[in-house]
Amino acid sequence: MSEPRLPRAVEIFVSFVTLLRLNGFAVAPEQTVAFLAAIELLGPNSLDDIHRAGLATLAPPPERRAAYDVLFDIHFLGHEAPDQLSGEEEDVVRLQEEGRGSDEPLFAEEQNESGLAATRAEALVARRFATRATGDALRRLAREAAAKLPRRRGHRRMRARRGAFADLRRTLRESVRHDGEVMRLRRLKRRPRPRKLLVLIDVSGSMKARTEHNMRLAHALVQAAPNVEVFTLGTRLTRVSRALRLKRREQAMAAAAHVVSDWDGGTRIGEALKAFLAVPRFSTYARGAAVFVISDGLERGDPSALCAAAEKLSLRSWRLSWLTPLASGPAFRPQTEALMAIEPFVDDMVAGGSDMAIVEHILSLGQRSAA
Known part of the structure; x- marks a missing residue:
């Protein structure tokens, strides 16, 4: 019918x-x-x-x-x-789902060729990703993700030597073998489950040198762990999780390139994050999740929108990490107005200028506690 x-x-x-x-x-x-x-x-x-x-x-x-x-x-x-x-x-930011990229013009009249200046102007361009070999950082992520990614306590229970719950069924079953005597009280504990991961990638012109590397890293993370959602931020908010679930990296990159329309365009990080939080289906992805924002934070104008969005995102997430190429080491202190404004709401503001630094931080979260 x-x-x-x-x-x-x-x-x-x-x-x-x-x-x-x-x-x-x-x-x-x-x-x-x-x-x-x-x-x-x-x-x-x-x-x-x-x-x-x-x-x-x-x-x-x-x-x-x-x-x-x-x-x-x-x-x-x-x-x-x-x-x-x-x-x-x-401040109008368009939200774009998978499959909507073909509805928009693929080429803009002007492009941010230098990628050094942050701008709010929207530029709709097409992008192609080159075929490259898998680096050591991505191989390490695929190899160690299962053991080192953050986990949470699930609702289902499992047998354990020590635990907060008594396993009455197994205890009574064993007591039958001893004429009704309870020789040992068996225990249960909550089964650990992989924690949700949310990756928000800045694809504006000021991040064009790292865009391809960040997209490949996101694809490796999607393949290595369950419950991973990936969005791109620029002048639009675009969900690329479905494209990155394709197993072959070249196919996944081509699909993502077709979905996203605002490669190397302007920067509206605050408005894009507000649009993300305004859609209930999307905001649930951040609830209890480890959130990674890969961006330089070069926001034009008043950073109040970015500050308000970062505060709400921090309250929903398990831990909010901001990975910026501007960070040069552990002693990094933000210098831009936007990064200084959101610093109180960010749990980790670390280096995001290389695959190795990003992978190192992601894998280290398994030993961290909730913020």
């Missing part, structure tokens, strides 16, 4: 709600139903009726009212986003 389809007149309103969700607006299904009911009640007689119905039922936060208006004009009036975005409205 074919799946039921929405009436043609309703599709444009439902797709507007989808566009809001993709840009970080939290809209519940009940609000979508209320939005449609309000439009039916109002007629509607004009676009102003639809706009007012959306404000009343979808309830965009006051600080994002400008972004809501821009998205409304783009969707219903067909305005071009680059011509409409200015000032505060530049």
Whole structure:
């Protein structure tokens, strides 16, 4: 049987709600139903009726009212986003799932060739990854991940010499062999489980020298451990976990290159992290997880959005690590405004300028405790 389809007149309103969700607006299904009911009640007689119905039922936060208006004009009036975005409205960050990369233009008119300056301008470009041999750091990660990655106590229990729980079933079974005498109380403990891992990779122009290495490391981590989620951050937030689950590295890199559209573009780390936290399905990936943000933290403008997102991410995660190529050693102290602002909320701010340094930190977390 074919799946039921929405009436043609309703599709444009439902797709507007989808566009809001993709840009970080939290809209519940009940609000979508209320939005449609309000439009039916109002007629509607004009676009102003639809706009007012959306404000009343979808309830965009006051600080994002400008972004809501821009998205409304783009969707219903067909305005071009680059011509409409200015000032505060530049904070619109698009969220991109796997399979949506082909919907966007692959090449931008301008590219950040140097990669030395951080910018908020969006550049949609295609990227190809070269075929390279597996380095020593990635081989070490594949070899030691099972034993050294962080683990958590699961809900299932297992036999143990010492434990917090009594194994009554095994104890009573053994007592039958001794005429009902309990010779020894058997114990149970919680079975250790691999902890969730979340990797957020900055693919902006200022990180272009490390982008390919970081993507290959993320692929090796996905192959070596279960429950790994990978996102790229730039001017967009893109989930690349499904692409990186392909076993052959060349195929996985090609799939990821097709999915991500904002390679070597601008930097909107704070807005991208806010968009990640605004989507409930994505924010659950961070709950109780070891979170790794691989970024130089070169955020343009006021770092308040990045600071607020880092605080929320730290509260949800088991441990938040910020791996930056700017760190030169254990005595590193952040010098940029953005890194200094988020330092109180980051558990580990360590070197991220080489595969060996990143792998060393990831494998060392198995001996750490929760922050």
